[in-house]
Amino acid sequence: MDSRTQPAVPAEAIPLPTGLPLPLEVRVHGRGGQGGVTCAKLIAALYTQMGLHVQTFGDYGSERSGAPVQAYTRVDRRVIANRNKVYHPHHLIVLDEGLLGPAVLAGASPGGLLLLNSHEPLERFADRYGEYRFGVIDATSIAREHGIGSASVVIINTTLIGAYARLLGISLDALDRAFALLGLESDLAAAEHAYEALGMRAPVGEAPAPAAPGALPVPPPVMPLGQHSADIPAVLKTGTWSNLAPRYREQAAPCNVACPAGNDVVAFIQALRHGGVEEAAGILLRTQPLPSVCGRVCPAPCMTHCNRAAFDGTVNIRGLERWIGDHAVLELAHETPGRRRRFAVVGGGPAGLSAAYQLALRGQGVTLFEAGPALGGVLRNGIPAFRLPDEPLRRDLARVTGLGVQVRCDARLGRGDVERLLDGHDAVIVCTGFGAATGLAAEGADLSGIEQGLDFLDRVKRGEGGVSGHVVVVGGGNTAIDCVRSALRGGAESVRLVYRRGREDMPAIGEEIDAAELEGVRLGFYGQPVAFQGQGRVESVVVAEVEAGPPDASGRRRPVVTDRTTALPCDHVLLALGQGTEVALLPEGWQKRGDRAWRGGEALPVWFAGDCGTADGTVTHAIGNGRRVALRALADVEHPGVEPAQAPAADPVAPGQIRFAHYGVAPPHADRQRPPAECIGSFAEVNLGLAGPEEAERCFSCGHCTRCDTCLVYCPDGVISRSGDGYAIDEAYCKGCGMCVAECPRSAMEMHEKHLPGAAP
């Protein structure tokens, strides 16, 4: 074999560097991912340009990013026969300064070449490595500057070769050709940069004699396989073999992100699973006082966003909230603040109740002004009893009043009263809800028998009469649906709904629409009343057909009214077309900007919460907004002028991040429903809620560790152990395989880069 293979390039091509020992042995030390094996290959390619024979190979071990790696190159004038590793390198190249120790220097001959990748300048090594021809280059910075590799794993092999060529006095031309041979031309600029930037020095003093080869190493004893469980070499710190490590990190659950009230849904459901209803209430009542109400009337965007919807059906979160609200007896105690302030909250609806509750929880003095005879606002007069009976409302209201909130009912405030309230209070929070109900500017709209739906609902709720004959309800929101269902119970012969868009566009809660249909309401879509006919009293509604036009800002298709009309005979019309957003209480010269009142350039301690501030239109939004505004008002009183820090919006865990395979299929527990036949003419509650709290078992707990032990079970190296409330990862032995993160059923773990610049060692 000696003369068989021709060198890759004719011998005359590039001159040999002076003093090059042949046969030459080169050893490269690096970490997996830095490109040590290619580095050795490039060295080989460099020498083939000089007409020499080469052999190059990696010492393959754990084959992971970050693990210590060695690679070798042999160079000779004759074909290289032997295939063992290199133990006495003439040239030693170290890609990571952190690796440099006695084991790396072992066998390197004094007088040989040592090339080090380090960000330290040459002078820093004045007292070290004097016996070598020494070169130091900040290849990591150069390679990063040239964009080779990733931020944490910079590939420095090609850069380093530039420095190697310079240290040996090999021409740039040879470098150019070697890079071309391996198709690495794109990295040549970095190599040339290193060629220029290298710091180097000659060996100090006389070249000493090469070290005599030492005795062959004696292998360490190995236990029999039958005892191998004791044979784990505890000294092998495999934690150095990786750039990545797992860690536990709580991530935002989609339900939590979606909840307008800001409830920690995952936490209260998990508490319900493990600690029972009182423990769950302890979490839920931190964010909102009305779980029995929300558990009945919330449109539950948490359920729309629940990751379990992509598996076997969304978790019945609303039902669980109701379960907690209806069964917990817990009363949270208020804090005792350093200084008790006084707040006035105007409006006893959901936003006002929430604001008063949050302030009272924090030990603040709160007076709650309600225009009506009792607290509740829309809860009391706008939501029919078959959806929200008195008992749960009373229970939730007691959670607010139980904290010592001073309640003033029948206290209808007028323009100017707010300014007067500022005298006795540190701040005023206005929660008066929507303005007047929207009317319909159509011919005959003043005929008798045409009534605002909200007035109707209030009337029915107070037991002051119902309807009779044929009823037409106009609108598509929850008020419209409450009206049709109330009309049906209040004595109507037939009930028909007229809505100008399609069913999928209705803002009402889907289950409520279904229930209305089930109870016998006829739903009419793409219709717009354009006139009312009758002699003094309405006898029919003229409904024009509506076509779906191009989408508007809300993404829904804009209704286009046509001149094709139909007359619907009727005895009664209920309008449910929404409400205005004007704030009647605002004094002259004040402006509402965002959620705060201003007088000219002066910010006043007067705040707006709920629908009068946001017009979001749901009880749950009002609760959330009431809490947030109350806390801002409190913070502003305690620390005037300091803007509270806003937590950045978190990306919720997506269905793709949940390992469905870890869960058994378990269909949702549906709410129990009163049979439709029993509902006719009855205002008894229709939805009877869950039969038990078992639905909590279905929660994936997205992004929140449940101590399920999956990480511990799947760790192939057994480096995860239970520790305190969670787990400990032994980073000295964690190889960063990522199996725990991949297997975590709920995406409560992540991999992080250990060697990012600035990361803790």
Place this chain on the structure above:
Amino acid sequence: MTTQLLSANHGAALAATLAARANRRGRGFCSGVYPITPSTECMEYLCLQEIEKGRVVRVESEHSAMAVCIGASAAGARSFTATSSNGLAYMVENCVAAACLRLPVVMAVANRTLGPPWNIWADHGDALTLRDHGLIQFYCADNQEVFDTVLCAFRLAEDAKVMMPAMVCMEGFILSHTVAETEVPDQAQVDDFLPVTSIPHRLADVPHTLGQIEVPHQTEVHRRQHHAAMLGVPEVYRGVQDEFEQVFGRRPADAVRAYRAGDAETLIVSMGTMGATAERVVDLLREQGRRVGALRVRLFRPLPAEDIRSVFAGKRRIAVLDRDVSLGFGGVLWGEVRALADRDAVVQNYMAGLGGGDVRPEHIAAWVDDLEGRDAGGPPVMTEVV
């Protein structure tokens, strides 16, 4: 002819690619592949090649990979695969089938020890499990040899007098992943060297079955025929070497390679890369005036017994190095060749480098020292080399 810097894995795949393309005038090429360290890069390289009238089928296991090769070969195509270690073990059933059906599939084996416990590094124990089942076995020592032997293996396996599978073994990592210069011929040269694949019993227009049931006597005869064909392989291989030399202008390595053995008193016998390292040791010991030579067995099945016997003649001391162990016996190569030495020769077995242990020139020199202190062969010696 160009010289390229190639790993042996890539060299084997490139040789197979050239052979595959050479059969475009015949019934083409088809290969079943499945990855396993350290042979994965060989199949990866093959998968990336464009082969006219060729197809590489990625399957779900080594067993199926060989099944694809059997089907392809039975249909008259040229066929090749690559595997290693437990992958080969899983493939064994179909390897035996390919052999018994006399189908000339060529297989590159990146030798890796069998586990568990898991170890990805080299010894010959995987390929040696197929010693007795009618597959030709070559063991290589450098990159060029791997490339050349793959080309020769197609010529040899597809020879009408041979017609059986051939394995080309290279130690995992030590050879499979080592990069060195490799002379690569042009396609036209390979076309000249490799005639169109012709499998006389291939499934063609007349329906028949391959591998149907046999009665004892039929099996006796088929085994005798297979055995006889095996015994004829060294002679056919010499012809292949001649033709290779004619086409490519250089001679591929012999079935057994003697190195400075003529006047040697002590001989170091081995297979694979240890044999190349042994040649360096011979050079070093010769510089000290010691009459040491080396013999490397490249063709292990069939064993070229006469070639070995003629090199052994007159040698006083023979060290047989095995990168394998037949547990309960000793080195497999030692068991094969010890009877070929002179009656009064001291034949001593040294087993080392199991599971990838790095056999250094110093180790081999130490075994020569040990051998030269012996008056008679003793029980096989197992050495741990770290």
